[in-house]
Amino acid sequence: QSVLTQPPSASGTPGQRVIISCSGSTSNIGSSTVTWYQQLPGTAPKLLIYSNNQRPSGVPDRFSGSKSGTAASLAISGLQSEDEADYYCAAWDDNLNEGVFGGGTKLTVL
Amino acid sequence: QVQLVQSGAEVKKPGASVKVSCKASGYTFISFYMHWVRQAPGQGLEWMGIINPTTGNIRYAQKFQGRVTMTTDTSTSTVSMELSSLRSGDTAVYYCSRGPGSGKHWFDFWGQGTLVTVSS
Numbered sequence A: 001q002s003v004l005t006q007p008p009s010a011s012g013t014p015g016q017r018v019i020i021s022c023s024g025s026t027s028n029i030g031s032s033t034v035t036w037y038q039q040l041p042g043t044a045p046k047l048l049i050y051s052n053n054q055r056p057s058g059v060p061d062r063f064s065g066s067k068s069g070t071a072a073s074l075a076i077s078g079l080q081s082e083d084e085a086d087y088y089c090a091a092w093d094d095n096l097n098e099g100v101f102g103g104g105t106k107l108t109v110l
Numbered sequence B: 001q002v003q004l005v006q007s008g009a010e011v012k013k014p015g016a017s018v019k020v021s022c023k024a025s026g027y028t029f030i031s032f033y034m035h036w037v038r039q040a041p042g043q044g045l046e047w048m049g050i051i052n053p054t055t056g057n058i059r060y061a062q063k064f065q066g067r068v069t070m071t072t073d074t075s076t077s078t079v080s081m082e083l084s085s086l087r088s089g090d091t092a093v094y095y096c097s098r099g100p101g102s103g104k105h106w107f108d109f110w111g112q113g114t115l116v117t118v119s120s
Helices: none
Strands: A009-012 A018-023 A035-039 A046-049 A063-068 A071-076 A085-093 A098-101 A105-109 B003-006 B010-012 B018-025 B033-039 B045-051 B058-060 B068-073 B078-083 B092-099 B114-118
Touching: A009 A018, A018 A085, A018 A105, A046 A063, A071 A085, A085 B045, A098 B045, B003 B092, B010 B018, B018 B092, B018 B114, B033 B068, B045 B068, B045 B078, B045 B092, B058 B068, B078 B092
Parallel strands: A009 A105, B010 B114
Antiparallel strands: A018 A071, A035 A046, A035 A085, A063 A071, A085 A098, A085 A105, B003 B018, B018 B078, B033 B045, B033 B092, B045 B058, B068 B078, B092 B114
């Protein structure tokens, strides 16, 4: 059971906009920044969004993040086939004093 | 360019220990923290702990307290993670990942992963 809650799956057609949600509590998302990682099949995770809404260099602006209260979301616009991957949200939990992840969302591009 | 190169796959018997190493290059080693994250087959990511290579300060996830030991060797820019009393549930890919530290809890570069298989 993950500390952060994500839907297990999401899907969209090429060109569509997809939103993946991440729900937490006041001790993690509510008091920490949120990070998103993309994991392509068989590879290590890759940093996609940090500090709620910042993109590392090289990440297309089709990817955006937001946070409100104890929830966060990742939006992917102009969906492409290469976006098919697992997406994880993460934060620091002040009560546990540990890093915590969501269970991951498998994105399928139809 | 930043690289984190991990040691190779391991097969261990239940009750044994495993040590995974992670050699960093392409940046100032002591300027960043290092985290360990694992992923069981078909499962999600699980944070194991963090080490500050400068001070040696460590924080382990409660779940692994007493079984995990993280160390750093600044002379070789290498961090290591040893997990003891292995059981089948520890079968996973183990990743080292770099973090900015100073309250910034994200991982900007990851190692390639090390598969640890625990089987009798």
